[in-house]
Amino acid sequence: MEADDNIPATFASPACFMHEVDPRYTGLPGPLDRQAWTDVDRWRRSERERLIAARLAVPAEMRARQSEAIAAGIVAEIGDVRGRIVSAYWPFRGEPDLRPLLAEIAKRGGRTALPVVVEKGRPLEFHLWQAGDPLSRGVWNIPIPAERNRVLPDIVLSPVVGYDAACYRLGYGGGFFDRTLAAMPARPRVIGLGYSAARLQTIYPQLHDIPMDLIVTETGTVRPAPQAEVSTVRALT
Template sequence: MDDDDDRPATFASPACFLHEIDPAYAGLPGPLDLQAWRDVNRWRKSERERLLAERLAIPAEVRAGHGEAIAARVLAEIGDVEGRIVSAYWPFRGEPDFRPFMEEVARRGGRTALPVVVEKGRPLEFHLWQAGEALSRGVWNIPVPAAANPCRPDIVIAPVVGYDPAGYRLGYGGGFFDRTLAAMAERPRVIGIGYRSARVSTIYPQLHDVPMDMIVTEACTVRPQDSTVRALT
């Protein structure tokens, strides 16, 4: 997967690409500490590799159980889905499998969507899709809806490679989710999901990083807005 973390974007939302303009022109603080960014970038790449290796080492049956537990907790969090659009994702590299979750949302009267990478450097698009409808191969061979049917989701489920107590998400490095959220006129409710073992003390967030509204794992829900963690009892 392409990695944009080596492109410093400290000063602004990537959606408008102000980070590629002189900070003085944009009316933003400066100067950009390139060395500090390089240090964070190196750490993120190393941590991403470690977390992915650990995730893939979890036995498939254990991951499946964790995925079911996470899905149940997310459904409890979002409540009534009738008439609402929930975007999930196609599982990749050991992520929790949320395809049964999408089927359950549809059964409860909601609509489901998948994110679509249009091209590098641009926000994601969301297209309506439900189980049984045709798929085609998208970027990195991840399935995407074969029929273009763009939508604005009410809830976005974002898988994490890592997460911290402040609700920041460590992804694959492309910056797609941050760029997408920054570009949306009305922000949906964004729920990060991952395994409890993906927790780190901090991802060293930069100004372009966008925190999730909550992070849900198989064992706890992290709510950054009030700095609480609700664990299973």
């Protein structure tokens, strides 16, 4: 995991600069109030940078232990995986490393997949992959399955940069994840995962933000709290 963190130009990166413009340019619903979106977007960029820097400052050995605890929490949540497809991701910039979990899911009779960026402005695709299968470089040098076998996962594990009590996810800002969920014919179970230190009071969700079903951290599971809902058009004050 440490080796991955030390090669920032090799693996996944913020997918594009679409997060610096109106979400409508990425094919997502636009904000009801442009000034509110400008304020929220500026705040999100600042928080994103802060949270990524904070997790990279954590020793790799500690992140590895946290990743193991997060993986154990995910196993407890998803239960029997036989006959089901679980999609995860390739770890980047201090994200929890779930590659051992993917191998365990395969041993338990499940199938595993990785997300594939097709191009800017389009939903992600999911392609089957398990440990030992060849990888190739996709868009922005993200490792993707070398053999394309597109599937619709039953469970999607998504890393979060930050999250709130309503299980809204702060990501890298490209809009790919929300766009993907909105386009899927049937919504999978969506589990966000990250470190407990990344919890925020709110991410100020907008119309294009889609909450996770739950968030798993190294200290436990966060389930949506109805009282944590906030206005989708609230501007920062």
